Amino acid sequence: MKPIATVEVNMLPYAAALALNDSRLLVTNQDDGTVSVIDTETLKEIALITVGTKPEGISTHPDDRHVYVANWFDGNVSVLDARTLKVTATIKTARAACILVSFMANSQ
Numbered sequence: 001m002k003p004i005a006t007v008e009v010n011m012l013p014y015a016a017a018l019a020l021n022d023s024r025l026l027v028t029n030q031d032d033g034t035v036s037v038i039d040t041e042t043l044k045e046i047a048l049i050t051v052g053t054k055p056e057g058i059s060t061h062p063d064d065r066h067v068y069v070a071n072w073f074d075g076n077v078s079v080l081d082a083r084t085l086k087v088t089a090t091i092k093t094a095r096a097a098c099i100l101v102s103f104m105a106n107s108q
Helices: none
Strands: 013-019 024-029 034-039 044-050 055-060 066-071 076-081 086-092
Touching: 013 055, 024 055, 024 066, 034 055, 044 086
Parallel strands: none
Antiparallel strands: 013 024, 024 034, 034 044, 055 066, 066 076, 076 086
């Protein structure tokens, strides 16, 4: 694959996930506790969402709208709405949340 563009985001980008029919790219920024939201058509940052401390893993739910961000130092997962660009919930985890969260759609 050949890169098509370079898009600047915040501090120490770590992982990325696509949402809303690949129209938005969400990138975790480890050093400032944010997620950059990039419009994939314009290749511009359209939002910066504050999540938790040291966000690492990120994954889009099969509904293609909700995005889950594992906040390593806080031991929780932020649930983002890719349409409204807001945190809709925070889920406490038993230990430091630093893995990439992934989902499998039910085949039925």
